[in-house]
Amino acid sequence: MKRILGKNGPLVSPVGLGCMGMSGAYGKSDDTTSIETIEKALELGHNFLDTADYYLAGHNEGLIGQAIKGKREKAFLSVKTGQLVAAGTNGAMGPGSVTGRPEFIQNAVFYSLRRLQTDYIDLYTPARVDPNLPIEETVGALADLVQKGVIRYIGLSEASAESIRKAATVHPITALQIEYSLWSRDIEKEVLPTIRELGIGLVAYAPLSRGFLSGEFKTPEDLKDSRVNMPRYQGENFYKNLELVEKIKSLAEKKGCTASQLAIAWVLAQGDDIITIPGTKRIKYLKENIATEEVNLTKDDLHSIEAIMPAGIVSGTRYPERFLNALNR
Known part of the structure; x- marks a missing residue:
């Protein structure tokens, strides 16, 4: 059953597909397999496809x-923009590498349209809030694209409650994309109440905390990509967090589902105004993620999960220190 994204937004699948990993973000990927995975998502009625123009330079x-060629009407395209990626960093974000300048956005969108082979984007989102520009100017540029029919809905990502309120004075904001999972719950204090007050939907990315909550990683050496630079997956933090994941795995086994499904189901259980976009590049995991919609968490289940992973229990930040200033702007 689909959910409404935002107060007056579109109907989208509760479990969408995060496509970033298909462009080398987490190890090697195969284009043919990736395309087949996207096609299968649409075939199964899961229409929310999330991407960004900077994922491997448009790849x-x-x-x-x-x-989506020949089946555009089945897809809901969510595209992020405005993150300037240095050559060779494979999508890594650097300090000061964000822009929300109107001229940049109004130019970038047409390159995205060409690569996506479409004449409109459903949800267009600045990847981060530009610290050197009033958010109202960025949203004003997006509003102009809505008027032109180039995009249908406006999103924000990793924005503070203050920025969200300012943005909403210029044009209705349909969705906020932000990391939200059992491990990342900072938004519950201020951001989540704000978007609910304003009728903005939540697109929760990294519901599995970049795969760690699946329980598949046993040592830091199992991670051979950008995750090795993230404090949560390093040294003592890794093993402290692994203990929590093992408890979640045990709970999932009793529930008759996987640890991944339990973690995704927890996100969806936090409100009907939330959808989530676990990333995968394989049909096997796509089907497993989609099957999460059949996992019904009772009040007792939620209490048990909370007892294991209360807010703030995770060891280590989700990004290195030098990247944290780009969050909650």
């Missing part, structure tokens, strides 16, 4: 463009 959008 990700190109994959989606091929996958």
Whole structure:
């Protein structure tokens, strides 16, 4: 059953597909397999496809463009923009590498349209809030694109409650994309109440905390990509967090589901105004993620999960220190 994204937004699948990993963000990927995974998501009625123009310099959008050819009406395209990526960093974010300048956005969107092989984008989102520009100017540029029919809905990502309120004075904001999982619950204090007050939907990315909550990683050496630079997956933090995941795995086994499904189901259980976009590049895991919608968490289940992973229990931050200033702006 689909959910309404935002107060007056579109109907989208509760479990969407995060496509970033299809462009080398977490190890090698195969284009043919990735395209087949996107096609299968649409075949199964899961229409929310999330990408960004900076995922391997547009490669990700190109994959989606091929996958949705001839079936554009089945897809809801969510595209992020405005993150300037240095050559060779494979999507890594650097300090000061964000722009929300109107001229940049109004130019970038047309390159995205070309790669996606479409004449409109459903949800267009600045990847981060530009610290050197009033958010109202960025949203004003997006509102102009709505008027032109180039995009249908406006999103924000990793924005503070203050920025969200300012943005909403210029044009209705349909969704906030932000990390939200059993491990990342900072938004519960201020951001989540704010978007609910304003009728903005939540698109929760990294519901599995970049795969760690699946329980598949046993040592730091199992991670051979950008995750090795993230404090949560390093040294003592890794093993402290692994203990929590093992408890979640045990709870999932009793429930008759996987640890991944339990973690995704927890996110969806936090409100009907929330959808989530676990990333995968394989049909096997896509089907497992989609099956989460059949996992019904009771009040007792939620209490048990909370007892294991209360807010703030995770060891280590989700990004290195130098990247944290780009969050909650």
